[in-house]
Amino acid sequence: MVRAWRALSRAVRRPVVIVTDVLALGTGAALAAALPQQPDALEIDRFAREFPALSRVTGALGLHEIVTSGWFLAIALACVVSLLAVQSEQWPRLARSWSDRLAPASFARAPFRRSGPVSRARQQPLAARFSSAGRIGLLGSPVFHLGLLLLVLAGLVRMLAFREVVVRALEGETIPAQAGAFEAERGGWLSRPFALPAQVQVRELREERYQSGALRQVAVALLTGERPGSGPEVREAAINAPLDVGDVRIYVSNAHGLAALLELGGAGQPVPLVAFLEERGGEWRGGLRSGQALELRFRTAVAPRPESVEVRALSDGVLLGIGELSPGSELALGAGRTLRLHGLRYWVQLRGSRDPSKPLFFGAVAVVVAGVVLMFSVVRVDTGVFVEGDQLVVALRPQRFAPLYAERFERLCKEWWPS
Amino acid sequence: MTGRYAVEIALTWAGVGLYLAATVALVFSVVFEKPGARRWGLAFAALGLLPHGAAIAIRWVAVGHGPYMLRYEVLSSNAWVAVAVLFLVLARRPGWSALAVVVMPLAILSVAIGLFSNPESRDLPPTLRSIWLVFHITFAKVSAAAFLVSLGSSVLLLLKERRSPWSWLERVPATPALDALTIRAAGFGMIFWTVTIAAGAIWGNQSWGRYWGWDPIETWALVSWMTYGTFLHLRFFFKLRPRPTAWLSIASFVVFVLALLVLPFFITSLHSSYFS
Ligand code: HEM
Numbered sequence: 059m060v061r062a063w064r065a066l067s068r069a070v071r072r073p074v075v076i077v078t079d080v081l082a083l084g085t086g087a088a089l090a091a092a093l094p095q096q097p098d099a100l101e102i103d104r105f106a107r108e109f110p111a112l113s114r115v116t117g118a119l120g121l122h123e124i125v126t127s128g129w130f131l132a133i134a135l136a137c138v139v140s141l142l143a144v145q146s147e148q149w150p151r152l153a154r155s156w157s158d159r160l161a162p163a164s165f166a167r168a169p170f171r172r173s174g175p176v177s178r179a180r181q182q183p184l185a186a187r188f189s190s191a192g193r194i195g196l197l198g199s200p201v202f203h204l205g206l207l208l209l210v211l212a213g214l215v216r217m218l219a220f221r222e223v224v225v226r227a228l229e230g231e232t233i234p235a236q237a238g239a240f241e242a243e244r245g246g247w248l249s250r251p252f253a254l255p256a257q258v259q260v261r262e263l264r265e266e267r268y269q270s271g272a273l274r275q276v277a278v279a280l281l282t283g284e285r286p287g288s289g290p291e292v293r294e295a296a297i298n299a300p301l302d303v304g305d306v307r308i309y310v311s312n313a314h315g316l317a318a319l320l321e322l323g324g325a326g327q328p329v330p331l332v333a334f335l336e337e338r339g340g341e342w343r344g345g346l347r348s349g350q351a352l353e354l355r356f357r358t359a360v361a362p363r364p365e366s367v368e369v370r371a372l373s374d375g376v377l378l379g380i381g382e383l384s385p386g387s388e389l390a391l392g393a394g395r396t397l398r399l400h401g402l403r404y405w406v407q408l409r410g411s412r413d414p415s416k417p418l419f420f421g422a423v424a425v426v427v428a429g430v431v432l433m434f435s436v437v438r439v440d441t442g443v444f445v446e447g448d449q450l451v452v453a454l455r456p457q458r459f460a461p462l463y464a465e466r467f468e469r470l471c472k473e474w475w476p477s
Numbered sequence: 478m479t480g481r482y483a484v485e486i487a488l489t490w491a492g493v494g495l496y497l498a499a500t501v502a503l504v505f506s507v508v509f510e511k512p513g514a515r516r517w518g519l520a521f522a523a524l525g526l527l528p529h530g531a532a533i534a535i536r537w538v539a540v541g542h543g544p545y546m547l548r549y550e551v552l553s554s555n556a557w558v559a560v561a562v563l564f565l566v567l568a569r570r571p572g573w574s575a576l577a578v579v580v581m582p583l584a585i586l587s588v589a590i591g592l593f594s595n596p597e598s599r600d601l602p603p604t605l606r607s608i609w610l611v612f613h614i615t616f617a618k619v620s621a622a623a624f625l626v627s628l629g630s631s632v633l634l635l636l637k638e639r640r641s642p643w644s645w646l647e648r649v650p651a652t653p654a655l656d657a658l659t660i661r662a663a664g665f666g667m668i669f670w671t672v673t674i675a676a677g678a679i680w681g682n683q684s685w686g687r688y689w690g691w692d693p694i695e696t697w698a699l700v701s702w703m704t705y706g707t708f709l710h711l712r713f714f715f716k717l718r719p720r721p722t723a724w725l726s727i728a729s730f731v732v733f734v735l736a737l738l739v740l741p742f743f744i745t746s747l748h749s750s751y752f753s
Contacts, residue, residue: 073714073715077710077711077714080703080707080710081707083703084700084703084704084706084707087696087699087700088696088700090691090696091693091694091696091697091699091700095691213689222686268600270600272599272602273602274600274603274606275603275606276603296603297603297604297606298603298604298606298683298684300683300686307686309686312602312604409686413686413687416688420679423678426671426675427675430667430671431668433664434668435665435668459660460657461651461653461656462654462657462658462661
């Protein structure tokens with residue numbers, strides 16, 4: 059077992075393998091960035107219309123679902139194996155070089171080394187002087203690559219355990235504390251269905267706008283609680299200010315608008331209808347089809363809490379009626395049919411997320427950042443001043459970027475030889 | 478054209494004028510070996526940063542957000558950061574003045590392209606109102622400047638290695654030093670670009686509830702990060718010689734510019750709302 063791992067480790071640590079791993083991962087990512095990806099079916103359709111021949115090839119090769127494809131995951135796995143092998147070698151090597159003791163022999167092949175008669179030196183070193191600065195820089199590469207491993211691990215945990223939901227909620231609506239209460243739900247293979255720990259009621263939506271009329275903020279007052287031990291409580295969530303409810307987090311997205319609550323009356327039972335209006339060209343606009351023939355179009359100016367909405371009713375493209383409806387009023391559609399507006403309320407798209415990989419991901423990011431900072435901003439530089447025979451030797455050994463240390467070496471030499 | 482915009486443009490042009498003067502002086506100092514001209518070059522660059530910085534600040538105050546919404550704002554502020562970084566490098570390392578030959582014209586070109594694009598200000602959409610956006614954007618600009626310095630030293634290295642008849646190239650730092658600077662600057666770029674992507678992930682989590690969503694621009698940023706990673710690996714493992722190293726640095730920069738400055742203007746993505 060140990061021997062097998064050693065052999066594998068040697069193989070996957072080969073520079074060609076590592077470079078191929080990283081290049082393959084980068085190429086996969088580039089394809090995922092360049093081609094429309096699932097679940098964006100609209101973009102994939104558009105691509106197929108614009109480039110029919112190409113799309114047949116990309117479709118056949120499964121290039122519209124790259125990051126969850128077997129080959130991409132295989133590349134990621136190859137990277138992990140290489141990283142594990144590299145790490146198993148990097149840390150012991152670090153321990154060795156961390157504790158090495160400097161001696162004249164350490165500077166035998168130093169990039170900067172000058173010797174001259176001891177007698178001409180400004181001062182006589184009583185004993186050899188060795189110093190080492192920036193040793194911490196040695197940690198850079200092992201820490202960085204450890205962070206990469208943790209990132210992949212976080213990605214794996216996410217793939218298995220994340221759960222995300224989306225719901226379009228109206229003011230006044232209550233989202234129950236049970237699984238399946240959402241419109242769209244997706245999650246990892248091992249994740250359990252998403253459920254709020256307690257029911258949440260959308261109390262009120264507040265919009266803030268700039269003077270220009272552009273949207274500045276959307277905040278939602280949510281009534282949460284009614285769990286054993288905690289009474290109901292109104293709390294606010296807003297864009298970029300999510301709300302924690304138990305172990306889940308609720309996010310407000312900027313998809314929001316006005317909802318017209320209607321009732322279509324006629325011969326039979328009245329039919330309740332809801333039209334969702336979105337902001338377009340400075341107005342709330344939206345449409346709705348009821349049955350085969352009836353088409354309803356709505357519009358009203360974007361203003362705080364509009365009190366009425368213009369409704370156009372059409373049947374097979376023929377206008378049946380136009381009216382400005384406020385809550386309680388009706389529009390006659392002919393043949394005894396009426397459209398009654400019950401109320402206008404805001405709607406908002408809320409997202410819920412439960413993702414146990416988040417702490418691991420952010421920890422990994424911190425490790426990666428620390429690693430890359432150490433790798434490139436701290437360079438270990440060893441200095442030695444010692445006597446060999448009747449010669450004083452001054453030497454400087456930067457671990458990397460040696461040509462950039464020429465000036466520093468000259469300054470060091472000047473300290474010992476004035477001219 | 479509003480009065481404020483006219484002032485902004487005038488200040489930006491004043492900055493561009495001083496940058497041009499700085500470029501001429503720095504090139505003169507290298508070509509004719511005049512250290513005095515180098516000091517003038519640095520002074521012009523520093524003076525140019527003032528009106529140009531004032532133009533960016535005036536707009537910042539007037540529109541209520543930093544320079545990250547429009548091509549005009551993005552390109553102009555990127556150039557400001559690039560000139561500031563070059564100034565800091567040259568103030569510390571007088572021997573590197575030749576970097577200005579590459580960095581300054583590109584910075585001036587960037588402001589010019591910005592000046593010819595639509596300057597009409599737009600309000601910051603709510604998802605962009607986050608402190609993480611500020612980190613994200615600031616570090617992106619600094620990484621662009623660091624990668625630009627890496628590009629500058631690669632170009633000088635290739636010119637120097639061409640055995641060209643230009644004698645001024647003899648006064649450019651030696652090939653090993655240019656080679657080391659190419660890698661060091663790319664390394665600094667990697668630091669800032671890593672922080673940029675990390676801040677973007679934190680902000681994405683705050684806005685959308687997920688730290689990574691394979692959005693095209695997000696993914697292009699990752700691709701450019703991996704491109705620099707591949708470049709540094711190749712150099713490290715295969716002990717690449719200076720010329721191939723310089724070519725790889727240039728190729729990585731092209732991928733980076735595509736990811737940061739070109740594709741966001743064309744691709745439909747979550748980032749589209751602030752690149753127009
Ligand atoms: C398959 C995954 C990877 C493996 C196995 C790997 C392995 C290595 C190894 C063995 C080194 C040499 C360091 C030493 O000996 O101390 C190295 C250096 C480095 N790696 Fe990776 N690496 C991987 C992925 C990445 C990625 C994704 C990046 C960034 C995008 C990256 C960036 C770097 C950098 C910047 C260096 C330092 C180069 C230098 O010192 O100039 N690595 N890597």
